[in-house]
Amino acid sequence: MRKLVISRRESLKLLGGLGAALAVPSGLAFAKTGASLKAESGEGVFFKGWQFRTDLVEANVSRYNSELAGKVQYQTVAGDYPSVMQNYLISGAEVDVLYGNPSQAVRYLEAGWLAPADDLPDFQEVASDMYPNIKDAWSYKDKLMGLSYFVSNRGIIHTNMKRFLDSGLTEADFPKNWPELYDVLYKLRDRGQKEPFLPHWFNEWFGIGWGFAFEVMNRGGAVADPQTHKPMLTDTGPAAETLEAWKRLWKDGFVSEEVLTYNEAAYTGAFRSGRFVMSPQQHYDLKLFNTPGNSPAAGSISFLPYQGQSWGMIDSAMYLMSSRKRPTPATDDVRRFLSWYGYKDQDGAYFVAEKFMKETMLFSAYKGVMEKPETAETIRASLAREGDAERLLEVYKHADYPKGIFNVVWSEEYNAWVKEKLSAFLLNDLEVVKTIHEMNDKMAALNDKYGIH
The missing domain is CATH 3.40.190.10 (Periplasmic binding protein-like II)
Structure with missing residues (x-):
């Protein structure tokens, strides 16, 4: 796509x-x-x-x-x-x-x-x-x-280097894209890390819905056309692959139900605790996490570099x-x-x-x-x-921007709706294709509501 x-x-x-x-x-x-x-x-x-x-x-x-x-x-x-x-x-x-x-x-x-x-x-x-x-x-x-x-850049993959390296992995094992990231999470758990990943699934209007948007874009897709705002999610490809990966992660016990109730402070606080190995966070929280006294992992929080796939979004x-x-x-x-x-x-x-x-x-x-x-x-x-400043700018330069769902009058209505829909997708084990159709239908209905054609 x-x-x-x-x-x-x-x-x-x-x-x-x-x-x-x-x-x-x-x-x-x-x-x-x-x-x-x-x-x-x-x-x-x-x-x-x-x-x-x-x-x-x-x-x-x-x-x-x-x-x-x-x-x-x-x-x-x-x-x-x-x-x-x-x-x-x-x-x-x-x-x-x-x-x-x-x-x-x-x-x-x-x-x-x-x-x-x-x-x-x-x-x-x-x-x-x-x-x-x-x-x-x-x-x-x-x-x-x-x-x-x-x-x-929201969604840059913060990485607790101490936990990552203590698991026997090296920078050569850094995933280059989302499919490789999910594979690495299983390796980390197999090597003793109890909480390898904290996903961007928290309960805010900029939480789980934005996590879905940036992963779809990182995988090469789009939620909606940036000019016409026509829905662009498909039954196969980035949107389906994202939801299928989420469902597998959820069913395999990587994420507690509590994460779906977090506000942003609880979400950043959970990663700041040093328990997790990797998590999509805001780039500026690298400063927060690396400041002595703010986190047990201070001085150890880096991020996944750009290696051909973007991470996160503007x-x-x-x-x-x-x-x-x-x-x-x-x-x-x-x-x-x-x-x-x-x-x-x-x-x-x-x-x-x-x-x-x-x-x-x-x-x-x-x-x-x-x-x-x-x-x-x-x-x-x-x-x-050393070198993280240059690597951060490289990640930043490739960040996507979801203009199709941001620069449109119905954006906040969709944000509120999709937050609930994606939580229900996990909690109620909803079907992938049906969920995609419902997201497309919601955007189409909003375009009709506001006369956007």
């Missing part, structure tokens, strides 16, 4: 500059923007996001408020973020700036709840600073939906601006804060993006962040083995 993803040429542009920074220092310097980012209206700005390093978020907001007369109030949204946020936007709640994945942003923009980033005074500078393929992923109907929060999020009615001076202040937080501060520095890179290894869509020598050093210092 033809692989429907962002072109390799565009994909290679994403971190080409960072690859150069890993090799030689950059001479780039950044000047002040000159634009005033100081709040002027005296009105509050309401900023909402999901649970991730809220300590950093609150510190960032505090700096803006203290230095630029801001009245920004940050709130973490608990529970099912897409559903809660949609209810906020429908009801006209006080939401000015918010986090959003492309899948959410498309829906919000289509509903008229977002003001696109094109309206920001520094839009042209922002757009030219973004890697072209990420800008494309974050655009809908020729509008840039938001500013860069993060870009990541996951990303933006800072978005709502279109709720406000006095014009208040709207201007929202734009000032969004530009400061999502791009450059009053000194022309990428303050927030660079802080997240240093503290958590979140990649940015901005060339000015990714191509700095300091970024290369942060990546090197976060990884376990």
Whole structure:
């Protein structure tokens, strides 16, 4: 089956500059923007996001408020973020700036709840600073939906090297693709590893359903066409092979039922415990897992390199601006804060993006962040083995992006439905072909619902 993803040429542009920074220092310097980012209206700005390093978020907001007369109030949204946020936007709640994945942003923009980033005074500078393929992923109907929060590879196969090598295997035994990975899991169990694998089957809207999507793409398939959003799962090939492998793993007792109930914190916490040998995780959690004191396996967590098959997929999020009615001076202040937080501060520095890179290894869509020598050093210092920085970029350059199911208005409805369907597939021993047909039927019905033909 033809692989429907962002072109390799565009994909290679994403971190080409960072690859150069890993090799030689950059001479780039950044000047002040000159634009005033100081709040002027005296009105509050309401900023909402999901649970991730809220300590950093609150510190960032505090700096803006203290230095630029801001009245920004940050709130973490608990529970099912897409559903809660949609209810906020429908009801006209006080939401000015918010986090959003492309899948959410498309829906919000289509509903008229977002003001696109094109309206920001520094839009042209922002757009030219973004890697072209990420800008494309974050655009809908020729509008840039938001500013860069993060870009990541979700599904890179983290590997506890101590457990792997203690099993008598070597790097020469690293699987090159998903079929080989499943074969290696049996070898690991036969050699005494009780928990060889923690799959991406956790109970979040970005959990088991996204795990299915990236494995299908890694195997050379597609869930839906990136342009027409027509369902593309077939009874044979990548989708069927993925579900058949899952069913075998489940029936052979590799995965406990508890995994299907995990939230993301429990999922990353389980791998951080050091019990598991391999697991698809976010690339930035390599820093978390390798930081002394965070995990018994700190210093031993590497990942499977690119050897002809991609691993995982591009996951990303933006800072978005709502279109709720406000006095014009208040709207201007929202734009000032969004530009400061999502791009450059009053000194022309990428303050927030660079802080997240240093503290958590979140990649940015901005060339000015990714191509700095300091970024290369942060990546090197976060990884376990000599050469892992270059190997990580190679995996990243080949990562797929599921545009067919992300950049479409029904994405969140499908995410919620497929999460339940795939859990039921395992728990209730549903048929592979029937499950594939039901996924295709669901996407077709959603296309009909929204007049997408």
